[in-house]
Amino acid sequence: MSDLIAIRKNIPHVKEIVVISGKGGTGKTSLVASFAALARNSVLADCDVDASDLHLLLEPRVIRREAFTGGSRAQIETEKCLMCGECQRLCRFDAIKSASSDDGRQNTLHVDPIACEGCGVCAWFCPEKAITFLPAVNGEWFISETRFGPMVHAKLGIAEENSGKLVSMVRSNAKRIAEERNCERLLIDGSPGIGCPVIASVTGADLVLIVTEPTLSGLHDLQRVSDLTSHFGIPTMVCVNKWDLNAAMSRDIEVTIRNRGLDFAGTVRYDRAVTEAQVERKTIVEYRPDGIATDIRNVWAQVEDKVKRN
Amino acid sequence: MKVAIASGKGGTGKTTVATNLAWVAAQSGCTVSYVDCDVEEPNGHLFLKPQVISARSIGRLHPQVDAGKCNQCGLCGDICQYSAIVCVGKKVLVYPELCHSCGGCTLVCPAGAITEISRVIGKLETGLAGPIHFAHGVLNIGEAMCTPLIHQLKTEVASEGLSIIDSPPGTSCPVIESVRDTDLVLLVTEPTPFGLNDLKLAVEMVRALKLPLAVVINRADIGDTETKEYCRNEGVSILVEIPDNRRVAEAYSGGVLASESVPEFRRSIEALYARLFESNWKTSPTLAHGAAQ
Known part of the structure; x- marks a missing residue:
């Protein structure tokens, strides 16, 4: 027991770096996959759970798979239902639909699983107790090994909810593995946007790296997402990918970044080899070790340096 | 179409x-009408450059508890699937960001201590880009759930x-x-x-x-x-x-x-x-x- 405590005390704080x-x-x-190749002693987490792509480059070998239950789902037992319509009246999500039988003589009520938010109000208030409300499987998550170390990833079920909860599940398991294996860093691939999965992937992180591009849309979206990271008080760096597609816009973005008091992590040039590498299922730093890979190494060095100083 | x-x-x-x-x-x-439902990161306006004619705030409901009427029965916490309302000892805590506005807590409260109030989560703007009817929504920073805003926006279709x-x-x-x-x-x-x-x-x-x-x-x-x-x-x-x-x-x-x-x-x-x-x-x-x- 005392040994265990000693080991626990020696656990270094795992630094969480989130790329959004x-x-x-x-x-x-593409950048996260390259960072994975460059980083030593790290655990990877793909938190872009509703359109994850990192596995395509890292080809994980799944060691453990688990079902994900994010919430419960209502189901009407037709034989008990007296068609009083109370559920339909109370449901705020328009999820109780009526359907007629094939001969058109009988009407039944059922729950539309896509519209259902899993609130359970229908089941609670059904006077006949004709609605079951049981935990539903909303997806799967995996612990895998890759050529660059352990990786935790997930797949949200088709048209399922609770992506934020699944992100939290992936993140906490990746962190646990990092602690168990004495890894210094957790490298997280986040999702686009500023909503629930993004919030779940950045809150409490040690550093966020925002990857933007030199376009008006890139600048606009960068401003909103950096408002989000400052709202949560997370140290934030920004790098401009494909900077040479519009050098003037790239400079404007760099000025914006500095004016906002964010750290500039550098620029990465545009190179069609990124797509070629993707087709070959390789990271760009493996596929083309010079040129663009130099830019990526420089950005990663900035990120590592910042994390060490934090 | x-x-x-x-x-x-x-x-x-x-x-x-x-x-x-x-x-x-x-x-x-x-x-033509163009409705930008990417309320987290809307970009359509950068290209269509609409003249905004009207703007309105979009809110969503969450519970408010009258401590004077609350009898600490805990039913509101039991029905809530989102941990948006939690009973801790003699206190009821509400987390509006987690609330899905299902209304369950208000319905279940035997003391009539819960009412629903609206909180702004974003704005909806409509206008014209030349002959194109334009609408988009902008989610407030820090808001997790954007579907109620998209739902409102769809009425502009x-x-x-x-x-x-x-x-x-x-x-x-x-x-x-x-x-x-x-x-x-x-x-x-x-x-x-x-x-x-x-x-x-x-x-x-x-x-x-x-x-x-x-x-x-x-x-x-x-x-x-x-x-x-x-x-x-x-x-x-x-x-x-x-x-x-x-x-x-x-x-x-x-x-x-x-x-x-x-x-x-x-x-x-x-x-x-x-x-x-x-x-x-x-x-x-x-x-x-x-x-x-």
Whole structure:
């Protein structure tokens, strides 16, 4: 027991680095995969659970898979239902639908699983207790090994909810593995936007790296997503990917970043080899070790340096 | 006709296709409305540059507890599936950001101690971009749930002419709210492994919603041929293939509608516009599969 406590005390604080973008398609996942290749002693987590792509480059070997239950789902037992319509009246999500039988003589009520928010109000108030409300499987999550170390990832079920909860599940398991294996860092691939999965992936992180692109949309979305990280008080760095597609816009973005008091992590050039590497299922730093890979190494060095100083 | 433009993967060109399609359709005399449902990161206004005519705040309900009436029975905490209302000792705590506004706690409270109050989560703006009816929503920073805002925004979708619904990326709740009740979901993809992986997820989502779907391949000459093979095998129509074009990327980066300055790109969008009306998607959803390869 005392040994255990001693070991626990020696656990270093795992530094969580989250890569997000605001706007989609700025090259976030390609950069995370490259960082994974460059980083030593790290655990990877793909928190873009409703459109995850990191596995395509890292080809994880799944060691453990678990069902994810984010909430419960209502179901009407037709034989008990007296069609009083109370559930339909109380449901705020328009999820109780009526359907007629094939011969058109009988009407039944059922729950539309896509519209249902899993609030359970229908089941609670059904006078006939004709509605079951049981935990539902909303997706799966995995613990895997990759050529760059352990990885935790997930797949949200089709048209399912609770992506924020699944993100938290992936993140906490990745952190636990990092602690168990004495890894210094947790490298997290986040999702686009500023909503629930993004909030779940950044809150409490040690550093956020925002990957943007030199476009008006990139700048606009960068401003909103950096408002989000400052709202939660998370140290934030920004890098501009494909900077040479519009050098003037890239400079404008750099000025914006500095005016907002954020750290500039550097620029990465545009290179069609990124797509070629993706087709070959390789990270760009493996596929083309010079040129663009130099830019990525420089950005990663900035990120590592900042995390160490924090 | 209501057409939702969605993608799975971000950055494939949803907003480029949606805004240019709106412009090309309006140029040909069609009544067009453009509704930007990407309320987390709306960008359509950067290209259509609408004059905003009206703006209103959008709120959502959450409970407020009258401590004087509360008898600490704990039922509100029991019914809530989202931990948005929690009873701790003699106190009831409310977390408005977690609330889904189902109304369960208000209904279940035997003391009548709970009322619902509204909290602003974002704004909805409407206006005109030339002849195009424009609407978008802007979610407040720090708000987790955007579907109530999208729900309100969908009331701006017109039933006459062409309504274009620019959806957020991904395949979860905000996308589902955006594409619901449309006549056609147009999935914009790029022919790369990432693009294809996310296209497959998006196709599964649209099929689960039982909506007609078709694909636009953007930057069609990059990557590999697997996306086309997938569409052929799945019987998914490809309405147009848009070649990679640096001038389109330059126009986009500066917030300019590429159809105005790049003629070959405009022709691609005109071809897409024409194909949209070739099939009656609403009455014959089967046409969405396998028609006009």
